Amino acid sequence: MSAPRSSPAPTPSSYQSAPTRSVSVHGVDFVYRELGPGDDVPLVLFNHLAAVLDNWDPRVIDGLATRRRVITFDNRGVGASGGSTPDTIEAMARDAVLFIRALGFERADLLGLSMGGFIAQVIAAEEPHLVRKILLAGTGPAGGPGIDKVTALTVRAALKGALTRKDPKQYLFFTDSEGGRRAGRAFLERLGERTHHRDTAISLSSFRAQLKAIHRWGLQEPADLSRIHHPALVANGESDRMVPSENTLDLAARLPRGELVPLYPDAGHGGIFQYHDEFAAQALEFLER
Amino acid sequence: MSAPRSSPAPTPSSYQSAPTRSVSVHGVDFVYRELGPGDDVPLVLFNHLAAVLDNWDPRVIDGLATRRRVITFDNRGVGASGGSTPDTIEAMARDAVLFIRALGFERADLLGLSMGGFIAQVIAAEEPHLVRKILLAGTGPAGGPGIDKVTALTVRAALKGALTRKDPKQYLFFTDSEGGRRAGRAFLERLGERTHHRDTAISLSSFRAQLKAIHRWGLQEPADLSRIHHPALVANGESDRMVPSENTLDLAARLPRGELVPLYPDAGHGGIFQYHDEFAAQALEFLER
Numbered sequence: 253m254s255a256p257r258s259s260p261a262p263t264p265s266s267y268q269s270a271p272t273r274s275v276s277v278h279g280v281d282f283v284y285r286e287l288g289p290g291d292d293v294p295l296v297l298f299n300h301l302a303a304v305l306d307n308w309d310p311r312v313i314d315g316l317a318t319r320r321r322v323i324t325f326d327n328r329g330v331g332a333s334g335g336s337t338p339d340t341i342e343a344m345a346r347d348a349v350l351f352i353r354a355l356g357f358e359r360a361d362l363l364g365l366s367m368g369g370f371i372a373q374v375i376a377a378e379e380p381h382l383v384r385k386i387l388l389a390g391t392g393p394a395g396g397p398g399i400d401k402v403t404a405l406t407v408r409a410a411l412k413g414a415l416t417r418k419d420p421k422q423y424l425f426f427t428d429s430e431g432g433r434r435a436g437r438a439f440l441e442r443l444g445e446r447t448h449h450r451d452t453a454i455s456l457s458s459f460r461a462q463l464k465a466i467h468r469w470g471l472q473e474p475a476d477l478s479r480i481h482h483p484a485l486v487a488n489g490e491s492d493r494m495v496p497s498e499n500t501l502d503l504a505a506r507l508p509r510g511e512l513v514p515l516y517p518d519a520g521h522g523g524i525f526q527y528h529d530e531f532a533a534q535a536l537e538f539l540e541r
Numbered sequence: 542m543s544a545p546r547s548s549p550a551p552t553p554s555s556y557q558s559a560p561t562r563s564v565s566v567h568g569v570d571f572v573y574r575e576l577g578p579g580d581d582v583p584l585v586l587f588n589h590l591a592a593v594l595d596n597w598d599p600r601v602i603d604g605l606a607t608r609r610r611v612i613t614f615d616n617r618g619v620g621a622s623g624g625s626t627p628d629t630i631e632a633m634a635r636d637a638v639l640f641i642r643a644l645g646f647e648r649a650d651l652l653g654l655s656m657g658g659f660i661a662q663v664i665a666a667e668e669p670h671l672v673r674k675i676l677l678a679g680t681g682p683a684g685g686p687g688i689d690k691v692t693a694l695t696v697r698a699a700l701k702g703a704l705t706r707k708d709p710k711q712y713l714f715f716t717d718s719e720g721g722r723r724a725g726r727a728f729l730e731r732l733g734e735r736t737h738h739r740d741t742a743i744s745l746s747s748f749r750a751q752l753k754a755i756h757r758w759g760l761q762e763p764a765d766l767s768r769i770h771h772p773a774l775v776a777n778g779e780s781d782r783m784v785p786s787e788n789t790l791d792l793a794a795r796l797p798r799g800e801l802v803p804l805y806p807d808a809g810h811g812g813i814f815q816y817h818d819e820f821a822a823q824a825l826e827f828l829e830r
Contacts, residue, residue: 302703302704407696407699407700408745409703410696410699410700410702410703411696411699411745411748412745413699413702413703414591414698414699414702414703414708414709415591415742415743415745415748416742417708417742419703419706420703453704453705453706454704455704456697456700456701456704459700459704
C-alpha cells in the first residue's frame with residue numbers, strides 16, 4: 253500500500269542506537285527514528301504528554317521491532333521537531349497525518365499512549381483509510397472521566413518531584429507499592445540508556461499547549477466511538493492515576509472491534525512499560541493476526 | 542547571656558557529619574543540627590522555601606563554623622520537624638523564637654536566606670532583645686517588588702526541571718551563564734555529599750503553606766524597616782530572579798544599621814552559595830567586629 257521509499261541507512265538493531273532522522277512536513281522538519289523489518293505498513297507510535305523520542309521505553313520499541321517496522325516521532329513543536337505545538341488534539345492529529353504521508357506511507361498501524369492515544373483515535377475516525385489497526389494504551393475517549401484532572405496532577409507531581417529530587421514519572425506512571433516503585437526505577441534507568449544523540453527536551457510552551465489540548469479533550473462531549481471500525485487493542489495498568497483505568501475498559505467496550513488486554517496488575521499509567529515483554533508479545537500477536 | 546546547656550556529644554567537625562538532634566517546642570519536636578565553637582551567642586540559620594536541613598550548602602556552614610557556633614533547624618512542619626507549617630511569616634517567626642528559647646538561648650545572631658530572611662526581619666522587629674546581629678541574604682522587605690511572583694516562578698521552574706530532568710534550583714538560584722551553570726552543578730553536588738542520616742523532604746502541604754506565606758509577604762504594605770536597630774549585613778547575587786536584587790539594595794539602604802556586601806557578580810538567588818568562601822569570611826568579619 254505504500255509508496256516506494258529510499259532507506260538512507262541499514263536498519264539499526266536497537267532503539268538505543270537508532271539515528272534521529274528528519275523529514276520536511278510542509279517546510280517544517282519533524283524528527284523521527286525507525287527500526288525493525290518490513291517495508292509496507294509501519295507501526296507509528298504516538299507518545300504521552302511532554303514526551304520526546306527518548307521517552308519511549310527501549311524495551312517496548314526493541315520488542316515490537318523484532319517483527320515490525322516501528323517509527324517514533326516528535327509531533328510539531330515537540331522536542332527537536334520544528335514549528336509550534338497546537339493546543340488541540342485534532343490539530344495534532346492533522347500534523348501526524350501529514351508526517352506519515354511525508355514519509356511516503358499510505359497506510360499505518362497506530363500505537364498511542366495516553367495523549368498519543370487521543371491522537372490515534374482522532375486519526376482513525378478522520379482518516380480511516382490511512383489506518384489498518386490501532387493500539388491504545390493508558391488512554392481514554394474524549395470526555396472520559398478524570399482526564400480534565402491531568403494538569404493539576406502533573407503540576408502536583410512536578411512539585412513533589414522537585415521537593416524529593418525524584419522524577420515525577422515515578423508517581424504518575426507507577427503504583428506506590430514496592431513492585432511499582434521498583435518498576436519505576438528500572439524504567440527511568442532504561443530511559444537513560446541512550447547516552448549519545450539524545451533528543452531535545454520539550455519546551456515549556458509546547459508542554460503548556462499539550463496540557464491545554466488534554467484538558468479540552470477531557471471536557472469534550474463523550475466521543476462516538478462507533479465511528480472507529482478498525483481492529484483495536486486496548487491495554488493499561490489496573491491503577492492508572494493519570495487517565496483512570498475505567499477509561500480503558502470503556503474504550504474496549506465501546507469500540508466496535510475493541511479488544512481488551514487484561515489490565516496489568518499492580519501497574520498504572522506506565523503499565524505497558526512495566527510489562528514491556530508481555531505487551532510487546534500481545535501487540536505483535538494482534539498486529540500479525 | 543545564655544542559660545547553661547548540656548552538650549550531648551562532642552562538636553562535630555563538619556556539617557556533613559553533624560548529627561540531627563531534636564528539641565521539644567511546646568510538645569512538638571523540632572529537628573536541628575549544630576556545630577562550631579562557642580557557648581554564648583549562636584548563629585541561627587533560617588532557610589529558604591522548601592528547604593530542609595540538607596539544603597544548606599555545607600561549605601557555607603563549615604566556613605561559618607570555623608569560628609561560630611552555627612545552628613540550622615527545620616521550622617514547624619518542615620522536613621522531620623513535627624506540627625503543621627503555618628501560612629504566615631509572622632507565625633513562622635513566633636515558632637522560630639520558641640525554638641531558640643527551647644534550646645536555652647536568650648540571644649542569637651540570625652542569618653536568613655530568602656524566606657528565612659523574611660522571618661529573621663520579623664524576629665528582629667518583634668523580639669529585639671533576642672537578637673544581636675542579623676545577616677540577610679537573597680531576601681527583601683515585606684511588600685518588596687517581585688516577591689509576589691515567587692509561586693509562579695517556582696511552579697514554572699519545577700515543571701521545566703521535570704521536563705529537562707534537572708533540579709529547579711539550577712534555574713532559580715543561579716545565572717544562565719557558563720559560570721552560573723557550573724556553580725549550580727557544583728552546589729547541587731555539594732548538597733548530595735551527606736549520604737547518611739539525611740533529612741526528610743518537605744511535604745507538599747508544608748510547601749504550599751510556605752508559598753502562601755511568601756505571597757502574602759510580597760503583597761503586604763511596604764515594611765517600616767526603621768524599627769530594626771540591629772547591625773545588619775545584607776548580601777545577594779547581582780541577578781536574583783526569585784527576590785529581585787533591588788530588594789537587597791533597598792534593605793541595605795533602609796535598615797538603620799544596614800551594610801551591603803557588594804552584590805556578587807554573575808550570581809543569583811544562591812549568591813552566598815556560589816561565593817561560599819567570600820560570604821563566610823564576610824559574615825565572620827561582621828559578626829566578630
